[in-house]
Amino acid sequence: MEFKDREVIEAFNIYSRLALKGHEDSDELRLYITDEKVRELVDEFAAEVDCTIISTGEYIYMVPIATISPFHISNEEIKRRYLPSKAVNMDIYLMYVTIIILFGEFYDSYQSVEPTRSFLPMYKWLEAVNTHMATLSEIDAEELKAFEKEYEYNWIGILEKWDAIDDLRENVKNQDARTNSRLSFLNTVKRFLEDQDIVIDIGNDEMGITEKAKVIIQRYYMDYEHNRGILDFIYGFERERGKDRDANHI
Structure with missing residues (x-):
């Protein structure tokens, strides 16, 4: 042309x-x-x-759409702008997993092509992350190592990082960013997503996703090649465990 x-x-x-x-x-x-x-x-x-x-x-x-892009936000910039001074790359990997789970809450575990809810409370996001992490922690250590090689993702390190975050003060109101808790970690991730125009704060500790997020989720997160089966890994075991629970009630 x-x-x-x-x-x-x-x-x-x-x-x-x-x-x-x-x-x-x-x-x-x-x-x-x-x-x-x-x-x-x-x-x-x-x-x-x-x-x-x-x-x-x-x-x-x-x-x-690639880490080599000059417009891609580097791990160092994310750590500098959003994470504590002693943060390492594992904190960023944990951020990504919590973002996958966040989007899964809006898209019914990625089973729907359109959002199934218009907003999500922070505590629901926390519950979802806790649930998926607990499910992954039930996988045998050797099997988990095999999955690490397959998906090129340090699942053991991610689980250890989440377990290490202090969960004792989740019911304390008005926590600031210095409070070492899982909820404050998710608030940090939320701030990053807000800056990227991915989520919007709608008040009452609730958030919605933007039109930009919807396009990105449908175009990339639901694309198997882009995620190398990570969605199957995170959600597959939860579905299998659900089937086992149903079978035990028969």
Whole structure:
């Protein structure tokens, strides 16, 4: 497809604005919606830096899809901006697992293509993480090591990290960020997700997910290749345990 100079300039202008802010109001980038050639060029520019363009109607986002992208948030930046000074990469891996579980609460354990709830209380998220971690901890250690090799994920380290977080003060109200508890850890993850326009705080310790999040979940989290079977691993054992419970009642 041949492009006119005007189309190249318009496309680069749109790409530059998205690269600077990460998102822009759709009305401000109307040509991306209405002009097929401009849109194709913008998508190509984004692909060159390992990003994808997501249009949600109200906003247009440029989202990194690979760790090599210059727009990808590095582990060091996440630790510097969101985690305590002594945080290690295992804290980030635990963050990712809790995010998978958070999205699973909105999408019925990834069994639905549309959200099945409009909001989630923080305590429900905490309960879900506790439940899944407890299920994974029941797996034999040798079997868990085998899964670590298969999925390239340090499940034993993640479980140990979660178990080490003090759970004794979960009922204390008005905990600040310094309180070493599982709930405060989830609040840290929530703050990260808010900064990335993934969740919104709707008050009363409840949150909802954004249109950006819905597109990302449907396009990437539910894609088997992107997650290398991690969803099957986290949710498969819970389903099997549920079947066993049902069988024992027959």
